[in-house]
Amino acid sequence: MTLAGSLGGALLLLAQPLPAALPGDAAATAPAQVRFAPPIGVPMTYRVTTRRIGRDGALINFALVYALEWQQVGRGYRLEALLQRIDSDARPEVTRALTMMLQPLVGEAMAYLVAPDGSRIDLVDPEQTWARVTARIETTGAEAGRPEARRLAELIAALPAAERDRIATADIRALIAPANHAIPARAPADGASVSITHDGALQTIARVEQAAAPVGGAEQPLAIDNLWTIDTATGLVMRERRQSWVIEPGGGRTLVEERVRALEPVR
Numbered sequence: 557m558t559l560a561g562s563l564g565g566a567l568l569l570l571a572q573p574l575p576a577a578l579p580g581d582a583a584a585t586a587p588a589q590v591r592f593a594p595p596i597g598v599p600m601t602y603r604v605t606t607r608r609i610g611r612d613g614a615l616i617n618f619a620l621v622y623a624l625e626w627q628q629v630g631r632g633y634r635l636e637a638l639l640q641r642i643d644s645d646a647r648p649e650v651t652r653a654l655t656m657m658l659q660p661l662v663g664e665a666m667a668y669l670v671a672p673d674g675s676r677i678d679l680v681d682p683e684q685t686w687a688r689v690t691a692r693i694e695t696t697g698a699e700a701g702r703p704e705a706r707r708l709a710e711l712i713a714a715l716p717a718a719e720r721d722r723i724a725t726a727d728i729r730a731l732i733a734p735a736n737h738a739i740p741a742r743a744p745a746d747g748a749s750v751s752i753t754h755d756g757a758l759q760t761i762a763r764v765e766q767a768a769a770p771v772g773g774a775e776q777p778l779a780i781d782n783l784w785t786i787d788t789a790t791g792l793v794m795r796e797r798r799q800s801w802v803i804e805p806g807g808g809r810t811l812v813e814e815r816v817r818a819l820e821p822v823r
Contacts, residue, residue: 594732599623
């Protein structure tokens with residue numbers, strides 16, 4: 557995940573240097589055509605988990621847990637998102653670094669306006685939101701004596717407004733099928749890389765990609781498995797999993813990155 561992927565991913569990379577960025581969320585084709593009707597007034601939990609291989613060869617687990625709720629606004633929608641907590645099973649020193657870097661974002665509410673068909677997402681009052689975020693990161697870093705926080709705040713402030721907004725909306729775009737351009741609309745004629753199945757209102761799309769990335773100091777071939785489960789009644793992606801595997805010379809595979817986004821109503 558690169559800085560352009562999401563703010564949480566950027567902080568993870570800054571707190572614990574990892575192998576060079578793997579392929580990101582490049583648009584494949586037009587997103588799946590589904591009805592967009594999010595559940596109004598229903599509290600939901602959205603968990604975004606990233607596992608990446610660290611310098612010691614072990615996978616680092618890192619998760620952002622959001623509270624979400626949809627509101628109707630005119631013909632469109634407003635989504636309130638609150639980062640509730642950060643979970644990690646990394647080594648204590650890594651966990652402390654992650655907590656320090658991300659603590660300013662815990663309890664920071666963000667609001668998004670979404671078009672009636674789900675095709676467009678805009679951050680509400682982006683300038684004020686980013687001012688609060690960067691100020692909290694700088695303050696926490698200064699109190700903890702961590703220059704990384706100031707570097708991150710300066711990096712965010714230097715980005716063009718459109719790029720900052722893309723970072724802030726990355727996980728939300730992934731949640732909304734009409735806005736998620738990584739989801740292929742249909743299987744190719746030979747059915748080799750994409751398959752689409754249906755189970756009632758749920759549509760499951762699988763896509764396999766081939767790529768390459770520097771891992772362990774050398775360019776390695778990758779197999780990237782993508783899986784999306786979409787609720788066609790709401791247009792929401794209930795679960796997304798992306799796994800990147802290094803292909804060994806003998807044909808074996810080693811997992812070097814996994815991202816899982818999971819959405820469910822609050823029980």
